[in-house]
Amino acid sequence: MAAVIAGAAGCTGGGSKKAKEASVNMFQLKVEIKDALDGYAAAYTAANPGTRVTVETLGGGGDYGGALKAKAQAGQMPDIFVIEGLGGYEIWKDYIADLSGESWVQDTDLAMKVGGKVVGFPVAIEGYGLAYNAEILKKAGIDPAKLTTRAAYEAALKTLDSKKAELGIDAPVAMAASVAGGMWWVAAQHNLACYWGGGLEFTDTTVINKALKGELDIPRFTQYAKYLQLLYKYADQKILLNGSYDDQVGAFAQGKTAFLHQGNWVDPNLKQLGVTFEIGYAPHAFLDTEQKGLYLFAPSWYCVNAKSANLDAAKAFLKAMATTPEGHDYMVNKAGMIPAFKSVTLKPSGQLSQALMAANARGGNYGVFFGMLPDGAGQNVFGPIFDLFAQNPDKMDQFITDMQKAVAGLPKM
Incomplete structure (x- = not known):
């Protein structure tokens, strides 16, 4: 609305006075979308004569948080900036505008909310389930739509394992858990996220809130541990214990496993490896009761500077991104992202996306709530425990005991 008024004002008064142009400065950190975002900002500026949007992108590996602090100290705080979670919100909350009244809020489940207020616009969606090769499952007589309980997975994995030679696979699952190999995050972050949020309402943080107070829900965690044990036992052991990211993704791409434990970020890798077979996601269904959902999260959010003189213009720019065909085209086709907005009908090219x-x-x-954990908990606390369980998947009691002790120590971190 601000852009329309400004443009109209520029046409009055016989042209003797120009209305002040709203200048929206955006500072963002996703280097991979720089060109696409620059192009969208230029197109938006051309279509909205009363507003000029400029984008600054921090180079790869740069200290975005430090650079943003420097801008604030210099009195050059941008109109739109990025935070990556509650830690960022706590640092910048005095600069973060309330976006609760924006029209796009009702179109997403991934807006960042604090204290009942919407404070962040989700940049994109990332997420995962257990990726599957549809051709292999079909040959084995397994319907992925029925993989909604742990018992269903146990039966399917046993079937795949018994037909390895017939199916031409080395193992049912490609999964990695090695701390030494840098793959701790597959098990101790993304798989553990199933325990934190699986089977609950999308925003239900009850389980992780208990953990942050030092409490592990033993009955629930035992069900989860049984599911993880299945994945470990039926995984390619070389990849599980010593494999790299490339080993894990490569085995699945070559048709050597039926399942891959990775998120949609592997789409470009699978394309590069020449994958043509049909791929989908099944739920990480670890409970005795049915689970049909996937794990979705926004890795970062755009915030609007509450102290900006161009507050309304900044809000209008984000609104256009979320609600217009041009914004949707930018997010999906130009930037290659999965928008967090349900009204977007364009489809990304990758099958997992x-x-x-x-x-x-x-x-x-x-x-997905691992971002709520103390810094380093995933890699330094849980990672070694999950690695040890991968080496000894029959030692379920030890795994549960180790995790109970680790969670008890979280409040002290």
Whole structure:
């Protein structure tokens, strides 16, 4: 609205006075979308004569948080900036505008909310389930739509394992857990997220809130541990214990496993490896009761500077990104992202991203809450425990005991 008024004002008064142009400065950190975002900002500026949007992108590996602090100290705080979670919110909350009244809020489950207020515009969706090779499952007589309980997975994994030679696979699952190999995050972050949020309402943080107070829900965690044990036992052991990211993704791409434990960020890798077979996502269903959702999260959010003189123009720019065909085209086709907005009908090119987008539109998904943990908990505390369990998956009691002790120590971190 601000852009329209400014443009109209520039046409009055016989042209003797020009209305002041609203200048929206955006500072962002995703280097991979720099060109696409620059192009969208230029197109938006051309279509809205009363507003000029400029984008500054920090180079790869740069200290975005430090650079933003420097801008604030110099009195050059941008109109739109990025935060990556509650830690960022706590630093910048005095500069963060309330976006609760924006029209796009009702179109997403991933807006950042603090104290009942919407404070962040989700940049994109990332997420995961257990990726599957549809051709292998079909040959084995397994319907992925029925993989909604741990018992269903146990039966499917046993079937795949018994038909390895017939199916031409080395193992049912490609999964990695090695701390030494830098793959701790697959198990101790993304798989553990199933325990934190699986089977709950999308925003239900009850389980992780208990953990932050030092409490592990033993009955629930035992069900989760049984599911993880299945994945470990039926994984390619070389990849599980010593494999790299390339080993894990490569085995699945070559048709050597039926399942891959990775998120939609592997789409470009699978394309590079020449994958042509049909791929989808099944739920990480670890409970005895049915679970049909996938795990979705926004890795970062755009915030609007509450102290900006161009507050309304900045809000209008984000609104256009979320609600217009041009904004949708930018997010999906130009930037290659999965928008967090349900009204977007364009489809990304990657099959796993398409599966996530369909799941987001369908609803009933689960939140990803590892960002609430103390810094270093995933890698330094949980990572070694999950690695040890991978080496000895029969030692379930030890795994549960180790995790109970680790969670008890979280309040002290």
